[in-house]
Amino acid sequence: MDILKKFSESSNPEAEGRPNSGLFASDGPFKGLEFFTYQNFVPQPDGGVIVIGERRYYTLDIPKYVFQENARYTDEILVASFGNDGSLKWLSSVPKRQVVNSVTASYYLHQGKSELYLIFNDHVDNIEYRRNGGDLRLQSYSSPTSSNAIMVAKVSMDGLVSYQQLGDTSESNKWISTSYSLSANEENMLTLTLNKMLSKYTFTQYKFP
């Protein structure tokens, strides 16, 4: 039951001095682990496993900029690493906020040589937040037509998270299709992007170190 205790402790971000917008979205109405959907399980060479989940929920409280009958949120990503004995090694959070029903929602997992890359569409105003953290409030990525940034959260094997903007960083009108991506190996990823300036879909290839 040690793992339960650790998990309970980890779910209190303030107790660990983490920002409120961090673990388990303690600042939102749909807080708590029960709103997470776990979809990636990455076995580790030592017999452990890394589990990745995303907070997903629907509401009828629709923002003005969402032209749909309901709002589908795909928010914070949780990454938990368990050892071979089932003990929790570390737990990391990738805060994000998306309200969109399309192939651009959620995230795409690329497994690198020694890191995990979580790739998702973000609001450009969140770049500063990801660089410096602090009390900034996350802006919602709401549609492929607004100000977008393709963001990569690199998660190291000891749970450290760092961010990088993908592609031409002077562009704020390009999005990635998280539903239509393919990782052939640890170094290559193929995906579909839309360049709004060109109004064209493109095949895009990224090389990972």
Place this chain on the structure above:
Amino acid sequence: MRISWFVGFIMFLPFIQTAQSDPVETITGEQYKIFKTPFAQFLEEEEGVFYIIGVENSAFDQRYSNRNIHLYKYSSLSFSLQEDYVIEPFKYLGHKTFFKKAFSNKRGFHLLFTCQINKTGKMYLLYQKLSKDGKVGEPRMIAEMNDVKDKVAHFNLHFSENNDAILIYEEVMEDAQRIRLPILTMCDQNFDVLWKSNATTPFKDGVFVPTQLEVSNAGELFILGYGKQSGEKNYMACITSDYGIIRIVGKDDHKLFLFKSLDKVYTLPQSNRILRANCLLQVSIQILRMSRQEDPLLVL
């Protein structure tokens, strides 16, 4: 005066944006190409080429019936189109078919189609083998649903991590509140049916949504997923060889049932939200362990 200030600001804007970005470059080599061929999905990238499936005159998420399908072969280096194989549509029992999904594993490429016949109220899932030079095999039916006329019905597909097992589960919306008991069909990597579930399985109290499959060295399949009831998700794991199932039920009543022997009920000492997710994680770890045949399932 005001205009000149505005023009100056606009000219300076690109530099401001660049300064704001300044990423740490660890991912490099971005290249892109505008494409004009139809696109449905990427299929495989290997040995300097990648394959794409496209359906003529179709949008990404709208697949029209009876259209030509293309298998495109592109160079990974130049992104130039090398081959374009056309696969003509086929009819099943005299009815049009819809392309659903393409799939790649070590046995090659596979195409899946659906066909709905309103007169009989049936929906079929059809399979066709596809070679890398665009040759297709004879279509065959691998799953069917009954009484789906005027209902929202889907065949959902779930692939194991190493693509050597495929689970098909049927989802039929009987009305706005009720989803019919799903029938599960398990296939091997050639889409040959291994087994089908029936109404006596534990999946009788709501839809079951698999989220993870693992195949053990002994060939057993383990499924992790959740059931939806009244808007709540109850996570489950099951061993399909004997339909054993572990369930976490109720918001305030966290118990684990081993359906293989219903007398075994594991009552957990705490009852809170964290615990439920924790149980899921525990179970998933146990599944992964068991798939390596190291530890017995369920150690709590």
